[in-house]
Amino acid sequence: MAGLGKEYKEGEVIVRQGETGNCMFVIQDGEVEAVAEANGKELRLRTMGPNEFFGEMALFENETRTATIRATRPTRILTIDKKNFLGGIHEDPSLAFRIVQTMSHRIRDLTDRLAKFEEGD
């Protein structure tokens, strides 16, 4: 009974690519994978574990989800509301620091992967 968040079974989809969203998620326990779907194929982007978050882009843009997130094993996830998050940042801008830091890491990671991909060509 203890523990926060909502439980997802293995294989259960938490967010689906193309859907609109108004919250982000923090993994409390378990593991998820982010997959991009294109031309009927799935490309696994990354896996994420406890204390990592996803879906943060929906908080800053009114765009659709860019990837599908699926639990790879029984997973518990906490939802962060857009209203709560943006209200918090309005009160205390440093609340966004960790998100900005993580997004920065992800851009660096994507840049590295793109460079490797170009080298492969």
Next chain:
Amino acid sequence: MRMAEDLGLARDVGRKAQESQAWALQDGSRIAVIGAGPAGSMFSYFFLTMAETIGLDVGVDMYEPRRFCHRGPAGCNHCGGVVSETLIQRLATEGIMLPDSVVQRGIESYTLHMDVGDVEIATPLMEKRIAAIYRGNGPRQSVPLDTHSFDGYLLQLAEQKGARIISRLVTDVRREEDLMSVHCADQHCDQYELVVVASGVNSRLSEMLESQSHNFKRPARTKTFICEFHLGREVIRETFGPSMHVFLLDIPRLEFAALIPKGDYVTLCLLGDDIDDELMERFFSSPEVQNRFPGAIIPEHACHCYPRINIRAAVPAYGDRLVMIGDSGSTRLFKDGIGAAYKTAKAAAKTAVFHGVGAENFERHYAPLCQKINRDNQVGKFVFSVASLVQKARFARRGILHMTANEQKQTVSPRRMSDVLWDLFSGSESYTNVFLRTLHPAYIGSLLKNLVVGNLPGSAGRNAHSSSQENGHVQH
């Protein structure tokens, strides 16, 4: 020399801007944090995190004689032990996750009990985002389980960031030349560039500070009652579920009463105007309370305390090289004290790291938050006075029950009353926000309609009372 009139606590600070640099912390500066409850630990955690970010090499000593690994009063900071969903989300965003061993139970609904019936108010997401926790390591007579203290967990985070824990009782804080000195019961004494008072309102430190400084008023306090009932995990799961049970009863001076399920125990929290034996007697003898327990028999409590809570902020809550945070300074009236501890701790840490530790710095960057909390508490007092009127008026309780119960059956329409009650019980929103929502024409219109419909002969609220007496649970 004891500075009886010069602790540097000043209401009006008129220093020139160019003096600010003199109050900036330098590499090697030392900070004393008195008290390692949520405010003290979160201050240390955020202060050290921010200092690290800008490459500032500072030391933090946390004075805390209590050991949170102990069961019962020796390891407890005496509070109801609920972390609001707003704070849970903020902490998660900060990267602070409460482990399962700290969360005694995730709460996903509130059940409101009144003499006219009960109604369960569920979170729209059906997700556990409120944490029931123990401030210490469980009730006095509890058997050791795999549980951990909330305060102990936060202290561990601060320690991992580099804070040094000093197991000593601070008895005095003095201004000596340009530094602050901290004096302990065992004659230990040390000097610091900044002293952060986070000892709460149940320690004697704020009393001592008030006696030293003629213009400092410590927080006004009132007595509360908290106790633990051992019912066993299975009984709690069946009887209480993942729901916090709140009582709206016509008992004078009682502002808030709740039963909070946690592991093998249920915590009772009574808040109001100086809770005494007479008030408790009336509370325990009401059928709405008795019917919550198996066989309508209230068991002996395993552990109890009468902690005091802050009902009016310290004035002023800062001075040169001195700042008061959490309950020692400003906190929210009756609700979300841990959330206020987080906010004041972080604001004070930001001020100290990025601006300085002078009264001027705290006035400019810390005082606005305290003022905002204090203003909101004024609205809160009004909101609770309206709730007191509702407690006295059965027709109003029927209307609220009818409106809330109908909203809970719907999935699409706005849940105006449910949201107001949810935010009032959980402390998730400011009192000002809650109050403003009750001025919405749609809310007023719906309430008026439900006051009429809910009081018609044959309505759920009218029938609920007899049903409530019979089975202890009425409708959802």
